[in-house]
Amino acid sequence: MANEYAELSEVRVSVQQVRNCAFSQWYPKFAGHTPQAKIIRPLPDGFLEYLEQDGIKLPNDSQFGKSSYYAEIGNNEDNEYSDWEASEDGEHPQGQDVVQLFPELHKELKDTFREMGPLTPKLTWSSPKDATWILANNTLKCTEVNDVYLLLKASNYITHDLDRALTECFDRSSTPEIDEHLQHELVLRKWFDLNPALEFRVFVKDSAIIGVSQRDLNYYDYLDPLSETFKDLLDEFIEDIVLPKFPDSSFVCDVYIPRPFEKVWLIDFNPFARKTDSLLFSWNELATIDPYKLESDYELRLVQENNVARFASKEHSENQVPKEVADAITNPKAIQELAEKWGELLKMQNAEDSSDDESGEQNN
Numbered sequence: 001m002a003n004e005y006a007e008l009s010e011v012r013v014s015v016q017q018v019r020n021c022a023f024s025q026w027y028p029k030f031a032g033h034t035p036q037a038k039i040i041r042p043l044p045d046g047f048l049e050y051l052e053q054d055g056i057k058l059p060n061d062s063q064f065g066k067s068s069y070y071a072e073i074g075n076n077e078d079n080e081y082s083d084w085e086a087s088e089d090g091e092h093p094q095g096q097d098v099v100q101l102f103p104e105l106h107k108e109l110k111d112t113f114r115e116m117g118p119l120t121p122k123l124t125w126s127s128p129k130d131a132t133w134i135l136a137n138n139t140l141k142c143t144e145v146n147d148v149y150l151l152l153k154a155s156n157y158i159t160h161d162l163d164r165a166l167t168e169c170f171d172r173s174s175t176p177e178i179d180e181h182l183q184h185e186l187v188l189r190k191w192f193d194l195n196p197a198l199e200f201r202v203f204v205k206d207s208a209i210i211g212v213s214q215r216d217l218n219y220y221d222y223l224d225p226l227s228e229t230f231k232d233l234l235d236e237f238i239e240d241i242v243l244p245k246f247p248d249s250s251f252v253c254d255v256y257i258p259r260p261f262e263k264v265w266l267i268d269f270n271p272f273a274r275k276t277d278s279l280l281f282s283w284n285e286l287a288t289i290d291p292y293k294l295e296s297d298y299e300l301r302l303v304q305e306n307n308v309a310r311f312a313s314k315e316h317s318e319n320q321v322p323k324e325v326a327d328a329i330t331n332p333k334a335i336q337e338l339a340e341k342w343g344e345l346l347k348m349q350n351a352e353d354s355s356d357d358e359s360g361e362q363n364n
């Protein structure tokens with residue numbers, strides 16, 4: 001009999017399946033198996049408006065002193081991040097401090113930092129992982145409220161959550177009332193230093209694991225000998241903890257398995273759909289694996305030593321900018337230093353160009 005999955009090259013996802021992966025839908029069910037987080041829901045309209053606005057405006061009461069610093073990265077047609085302005089008097093050029101759009105949420109965020117310490121933000125489904133370049137530490141670790149605003153505002157994934165989260169759902173038009181009542185949430189996860197080598201993405205189809213991929217696409221020589229340990233832990237975790245509580249039988253979940261490899265931590269759920277990154281697999285592969293006919297056990301796929309080059313470039317590189325630029329966003333002195341360096345480089349470049357011209361003329 002032909003493999004029925006071979007014909008299902010299309011992976012269909014419903015509005016309900018996407019909604020099941022919203023953080024607030026699954027987090028309460030997995031207490032003790034996922035790191036501590038606070039969910040703020042519903043979000044005030046003013047905050048959603050702020051996230052949708054072009055450019056990045058920070059509140060006046062930032063860490064640089066009350067009303068003493070304000071930075072804006074404006075939006076222009078040539079370069080989204082090229083129009084820099086800084087004001088010493090703290091006056092917002094448009095006359096309004098952005099915090100007036102969501103004063104209570106701003107206060108709640110500040111209080112949360114006091115309670116939780118460093119944290120990492122996420123909107124309903126996505127974290128701003130493409131925007132780490134905007135923080136000086138180049139990670140998702142936020143130590144104060146402005147870090148949260150910077151990450152969320154600079155991320156394309158957050159924009160996607162706001163505007164296009166349900167676009168690929170086959171039943172979208174038949175459930176407009178559900179779409180309209182989509183309530184966004186802000187998730188504040190307590191920060192912990194995790195080792196990216198030990199993060200995995202688990203593909204579950206019809207209640208069976210059909211594949212597991214290393215999540216960070218670098219080569220780690222110590223992972224291969226641990227494969228069987230990881231698989232044993234994952235089999236037990238998915239079977240005993242996840243399947244009884246997660247409402248779908250097909251999904252993708254991200255996990256973390258720290259040393260001494262005794263416990264699996266749940267990090268996130270994603271729909272079993274093409275818009276979820278298939279990492280070391282391809283979606284065609286995943287779509288055609290028949291969970292009922294897996295001849296041998298599923299594969300835990302790792303980056304191989306001879307395949308490093310293929311994945312060596314960092315993810316989201318299209319969104320990365322030099323560290324100096326990132327530093328300058330939160331530090332007015334750095335803006336000046338950056339401008340001075342830039343001026344020096346231009347001078348050197350001009351000098352080199354004119355000496356090239358001279359030698360070119362002599363050679364002709």
Ligand SMILES: Nc1ncnc2c1ncn2[C@@H]1O[C@H](COP(=O)(O)OP(=O)(O)OP(=O)(O)O)[C@@H](O)[C@H]1O
Pocket residue numbers: 035120122125126127128129140157189190191192193194196199215254267268270277
């Ligand atoms: N509490 C935490 N402390 C530190 N880092 C974290 C924490 N939670 C998640 N991370 C890091 O953030 C990354 C992104 O988190 P998460 O998987 O929730 O985001 P996502 O946007 O849904 O990603 P994807 O779209 O790839 O599923 C994780 O791979 C992990 O490295």
